[in-house]
Amino acid sequence: xxRPMAGPAQSRGYHxxxxxxxxxxxxxxxxxxxxxxxxxxxxxxxxxxxxxxxxAVIDGKGVLNNRLSEFFMTGLAAIGIPTHFIRRLNMRExxxxxxxxxxxxxxxxxxxxxxxxxxxxxxxxxxLPRPIVEFSYKDDALGDPLVPEEYVIAFGWASxxxxxxxxxxxxxxxxxxxxxxxxxGIKLVDFKIExxxxxxxxxxxxxLADEIxxxxxxxxxxxxxxxxxxDVFRRDLGNLTDAYTEVAKRxxxxxxxxxxxxxxxxxxx
Ligand code: UDP
Numbered sequence: 001x002x003r004p005m006a007g008p009a010q011s012r013g014y015h016x017x018x019x020x021x022x023x024x025x026x027x028x029x030x031x032x033x034x035x036x037x038x039x040x041x042x043x044x045x046x047x048x049x050x051x052x053x054x055x056a057v058i059d060g061k062g063v064l065n066n067r068l069s070e071f072f073m074t075g076l077a078a079i080g081i082p083t084h085f086i087r088r089l090n091m092r093e094x095x096x097x098x099x100x101x102x103x104x105x106x107x108x109x110x111x112x113x114x115x116x117x118x119x120x121x122x123x124x125x126x127x128l129p130r131p132i133v134e135f136s137y138k139d140d141a142l143g144d145p146l147v148p149e150e151y152v153i154a155f156g157w158a159s160x161x162x163x164x165x166x167x168x169x170x171x172x173x174x175x176x177x178x179x180x181x182x183x184x185g186i187k188l189v190d191f192k193i194e195x196x197x198x199x200x201x202x203x204x205x206x207x208l209a210d211e212i213x214x215x216x217x218x219x220x221x222x223x224x225x226x227x228x229x230x231d232v233f234r235r236d237l238g239n240l241t242d243a244y245t246e247v248a249k250r251x252x253x254x255x256x257x258x259x260x261x262x263x264x265x266x267x268x269x
Contacts (some may be wrong), residue, residue: 026052027065027215039098040089043069047215049234051143056233063091064244065213070094071253072177072212079176081169082207084196099196099209102158105136105144106166108174109190113218114231115146116190125189125225133170138194165206166195173208181219184250186228189218214244 020032022039029042043062048055066088073085086095109132112122116134135152136144152158158166170193178188193216196209210216214229221228227235228243248254 027062028211033095033098037098038086039096040093041096041211042093043211044092047230047233047240049230051140054234058233058240060241061215061244064241064248065211065215066092066094067253068213068244068248068251069211071251073208075180076173076176076208076212079172081172081176082205084207084209096209097198097207099198099207101138101194101196101209102162102166102206103138104147104152104157104166104194105138105192106170106195107134107136107190107192108132108170109134110174110178111187111189113189125220131171131174133167162206169195169206169208173212177212177217180251182222185222186247186250187220187222189220191217214247219247 019040022030022032024030026048027044027046029044031040031042033039043066045057045059045062046055047058047061070085070088073083077083077085084096084099086097088094109116109128111124111128112120112126113124116122116132117124117126135147135149137147137151137157138144149163152163153160173193174188174191177191181188191212193208193212194210195206197204198207217229218231219228220226227237228247230240232238232243233240245254
C-alpha cells in the first residue's frame with residue numbers, strides 16, 4: 001500500500017518543526033492550536049496493547065481513526081452531547097477544544113468481554129442485565145486500575161455531581177453509538193471514553209474528549225461475530241486496517257484518498 005504521507009517518525013518531525021508539541025501519547029499527539037483554548041490532535045499509526053507491552057505501526061490506522069472519531073463526535077454533538085471536536089483539518093489531524101482531562105477511563109459495557117469477562121469468569125459475549133459503567137484511574141505505571149466511584153470522590157479526581165454527569169453522558173453516548181452500530185450490523189460490546197473540563201466565565205462543565213474509534217470500542221459483526229476493533233491487533237486475529245476499513249465503509253466514512261473516481265476512460269489491457 002502506498003501512503004501519501006511520510007512515516008510517523010518523519011511526519012512527527014515535520015509537525016514539530018511547525019508548532020509546539022503539547023503532549024505525546026501512545027496513539028495521538030497534541031500540538032498547540034491556532035487560537036488560545038484550542039489544540040491540534042494528530043492521529044498516529046502506532047498501535048499498543050497490554051499497557052504498551054505489544055507495539056506496532058499499522059499503516060493507515062491514524063487516518064481511519066481521525067475520520068471515525070470525527071463521525072462519532074459530530075453525530076453525538078448533533079443529539080446535544082457536548083464534545084471537544086471542532087473540525088477536521090486534514091487526513092490525520094483535527095482541531096479540538098483544550099480541556100482539563102478528568103483522570104479516568106470511563107468504560108461502558110453492554111456485553112461481557114475483555115477484563116470483565118476475565119475477572120468474573122464470564123463467557124465473552126454474555127449479555128449484561130443493563131449497561132454497566134465503570135472507571136479506571138488513568139495511570140500507565142499502575143496499569144490503569146479499576147476504581148470505585150468512592151475513590152474518585154475521596155481523592156478529589158471528580159465531584160459527586162461530576163460523576164453523576166459523567167454516568168449520564170456515558171449512557172447517552174452508549175445509546176446513540178449502540179443504535180448507529182446496530183444499523184450497520186455491528187454490536188457495540190463495550191467502549192471507553194474520556195471527559196474533560198472546560199471553563200466558561202465562572203462556570204465549568206464536562207465535555208466528551210479524546211477519541212471514539214475502533215481503538216477504544218469492541219465492535220462485533222452481528223451475523224458472524226467477527227471482531228472489527230483493536231482486539232484484532234491484541235489477539236493477532238488478522239489485518240487491523242481491514243477491520244477498521246470495514247467499520248468505516250459500513251458507516252459511509254472513508255478517507256477521500258481511498259476512493260478514486262477516474263475523470264476519463266482508462267485503457268485496461
Ligand atoms: N479500553 C481502551 N483503553 C484502555 C483500556 C480499555 O480504550 O486503556 C477500551 C477497550 O478497547 C474496550 C473497553 O475499553 O473496548 C473495555 O476494555 P477492558 O476493560 O475489557 O480492557 P482490555 O480487555 O482491553 O484490557
